[in-house]
Amino acid sequence: MNFGGLPGGMAGSMPSGPSQxxxxxxxxxxxxxxxxxxxxxxxxxxxxxxxxxxLNTGEMVCVDKCVSKYMEATNTVGxxxxxxxxMMQPPS
Amino acid sequence: MNSFxxxxxSAMDQARMMQVMQEMQxxxxxxxxxxLVHRCFMECVDSFRYKKLDGKEEVCVTKxxxxxxxxxxRVAMRFQETQQEMMDEAQKxxxxxxxxxxxxxxxx
Numbered sequence: 785m786n787f788g789g790l791p792g793g794m795a796g797s798m799p800s801g802p803s804q805x806x807x808x809x810x811x812x813x814x815x816x817x818x819x820x821x822x823x824x825x826x827x828x829x830x831x832x833x834x835x836x837x838x839l840n841t842g843e844m845v846c847v848d849k850c851v852s853k854y855m856e857a858t859n860t861v862g863x864x865x866x867x868x869x870x871m872m873q874p875p876s
Numbered sequence: 877m878n879s880f881x882x883x884x885x886s887a888m889d890q891a892r893m894m895q896v897m898q899e900m901q902x903x904x905x906x907x908x909x910x911x912l913v914h915r916c917f918m919e920c921v922d923s924f925r926y927k928k929l930d931g932k933e934e935v936c937v938t939k940x941x942x943x944x945x946x947x948x949x950r951v952a953m954r955f956q957e958t959q960q961e962m963m964d965e966a967q968k969x970x971x972x973x974x975x976x977x978x979x980x981x982x983x984x
Contacts, residue, residue, distance in 0.1 A: 806899050810899070814906045814909075817906075821913070825918055828918070829924065849924035849925070849926065853917075853927070854913070854921075856928060857913055857920075857929060858913045860934065860938060861909065861912055861916065864942060865912075865945070
């Protein structure tokens with residue numbers, strides 16, 4: 785991730801904006817959150833009822849497609865957000 | 877609404893405060909990104925025959941995201957207006973209290 789446009793660090797020992805650690809941590813949290821939400825979305829879309837504990841073939845296929853579509857939606861929304869400059873560059 | 881005075885902090889504290897605010901802003905915008913994707917996906921995608929979003933779904937997601945951004949922008953604008961009004965009111969009542977205080981001193 786990078787932050788185009790943020791001012792450079794101040795002279796001396798002043799804190800100068802999010803550090804590499806902060807950015808790495810934010811990126812990790814982003815992916816963790818993304819995973820949780822994708823899990824929730826695909827479960828709700830693909831598993832309408834609970835006959836038994838195992839996934840049937842249809843559900844497995846659905847999950848594969850769902851993950852792929854979700855990631856594509858994530859990229860699409862990310863491009864829109866970037867264009868509107870509402871956020872800094874999303875993690876690639 | 878502020879219970880602290882930023883002007884009274886040392887330069888070091890102010891810089892630290894800026895850093896914290898930037899970090900919070902970054903986390904907040906990433907969270908908003910994920911929430912938005914989730915919301916638009918739930919609304920727009922219902923079939924899982926193919927791995928890619930079809931044309932209709934792509935358009936729906938795009939419109940959903942754009943509409944939400946416009947919406948969020950307007951909310952932010954109105955929020956800022958109300959904040960400004962509150963601050964102006966607070967300033968006015970402070971000024972009035974100060975004037976009343978100095979007036980009573982003179983009559984002593």
